[in-house]
Amino acid sequence: MVVQTMDRPKVAEKIECNVVKPQITVFHCINALSNAALLDYDNCDIESVKLPCSSMSRELVFLKAFESGADAVVVLVCPENSCRYLQGSLRTAKRVNRVKKLLDEIGLDGRRINLYNIHNGDVRAAEKIIENTLTDLAFLGPNPAA
């Protein structure tokens, strides 16, 4: 985790007093986004996990991401009905839903993990997703179990 010190006036300007750089873990199917390094942000740390198909993920790995300090988890999958392994992205969606409920039960807020369908190589869409996630985090605050 990188602690970024900010000038007092800038801190006062922020809506949420969030002095810590948010950490987002991105799980991505290589058919949806080939390389997360394409996403380049100064104001957050992005950890990425490359998968041959998003369905190679399990609930456990999403929780491990939070145990490792992630404030939010983004799961990028191929558009509906376009999974090259047919049902992969569908299964991933169901797992993400389960983890959302589990996060609520844990008390971390299920809104920290979300699944998005993007077209192959649509980096702009991926960047928009990161921007939205940061906005969410300004509201949700950092991971209280980090």
Next chain:
Amino acid sequence: MITGEQKPLAEIKAKVKGYKKILVLGCGTCVKTCFAGGEDEVATLASALRLSFKKDGQTIKVEEQTIERQCEDEFIKEAAAKIAGVEAVVSLACGAGVQMVASRFPGVPLLPGVNTTFIGILEKPGLFTEKCLGCGNCIVDVFGGICPISRCAKKLFNGPCGGSSNGKCEVNAETECAWQLIVDKAISSGQLEKLAEYVPPKDWSASNAGGPRKLVREDHVI
């Protein structure tokens, strides 16, 4: 197989509160197949507990281990080392496994993490249904292969009751009426008139109603 469902996280958390070091012990047989207590579920629960306690500003050390079965000593002894090093064990086995581990390790609190439910089958991926109550005297052939004891809410031997509607049970609109199935089977095999025969009352003494049961195979006792 025996099916069960993992208890809600809040309930398990309440049980382990106060302990500094626990073991989540999984079982690789029945509860693994119904996604309640296998290795994956053990790891997920352990992670969820750590996150939950950390969020409260507390720490808990959660050990993880899964053995083949918790209903046989041969496998239970593999967990001895880890059990010795913790204050409490959360077992994700069925009720039988939980009790056996508890009896073999009487010094350590044994907390059940799974609600054992029924003997059933996997109808299709993700759907398990109850099929058998272990009555001790199987006569499913009388009913065309459909057991009215486990699948009729009123255990009728001469059903159906007046609440059967559109092939569904009055108790739950999603539950199939066992007697509709029995009648349908009889019709399709040309045996409807056979169902006009009176089926006499059950002798329940061979079931759990007659007292807790055991099975002894002398040929295996050395």
Next chain:
Amino acid sequence: MNGSHLQQILDRGQFAVTAEVGPPRGSNVEAVRLKAAKIKGYVDAVNVTDNQTAIVRMSSIAGCAHLVQMGLEPVMQMVTRDRNRIALQSDIMGAYSLGIRNMVCLSGDHQSFGNQPGALNVFDIDSMHLINTVKTMRDSGKDMSGFELNEAPKMFIGAAENPFADPFEYRVIRLAKKVSAGADFIQTQCVYDMKRFKDWIIQARDRGLTEKVHILAGVTPLKSARMAKYMATKVSGITIPEAIIKRMEGVTKEQAAAEGIKICLETIQELRQLKGVHGIHIMAIEWEEKVPEIVQSAGLYPRPSLK
């Protein structure tokens, strides 16, 4: 009281009228008396329900005993949901000793419908077994273990059948089973769908059942359009044709009760024409005050006396 009054009426070939009352949810005997007073003289016998819809009430056996005291003829309903064979046989003997001469054998609504759904159900035996058990106790003087009873309970045995439940093709076969098991009379679920009821009675006639058992057709007067729609959709085993619901919806709220009674009387008229129907069973639960009006308007008053 010696024999069953209801049995004598039916055996003499007279059209019988029975009704139904639910005991109070408490020990208030006056509540039983009030209900009974409303229908006394207008029916040949009255059913007392047994924790109907699994809601805990004063027991049927107690309700029936009070009715005997009041000079009415009770029909004890007995479900197999709450008592095992030991308790059931015991209660049958006790009921007979209290002057109760008629009983109806039922499985009972599942406990999940009631106000104590966490209760463990019994269902040691089913309604078919219960019919057979009472018959054996009556005719052989023996209980289920073969033990010779110190005075046999000579009950007039009833059962229920639902011509409107599924599976339809099996309903008459099951009726035949109940007759073989020992049923003397049958009370059916309330009739609105006359076509389906006629289909059923014709099948019963074809199997010779109407000569072996007395069938009493159930009737329930509708109070309102809301009641009609509720029963049609929420109560399993009851079928109400669209035409009847439309009739109830087609009148004002003030006229609804009268329309409901009118439909009930038309139903009774049609039922009386059907060969094989030997009586009616009026289930006007919590509307017992309408029973005298229905019986009189249907031309069934006064009831035959046996003196």
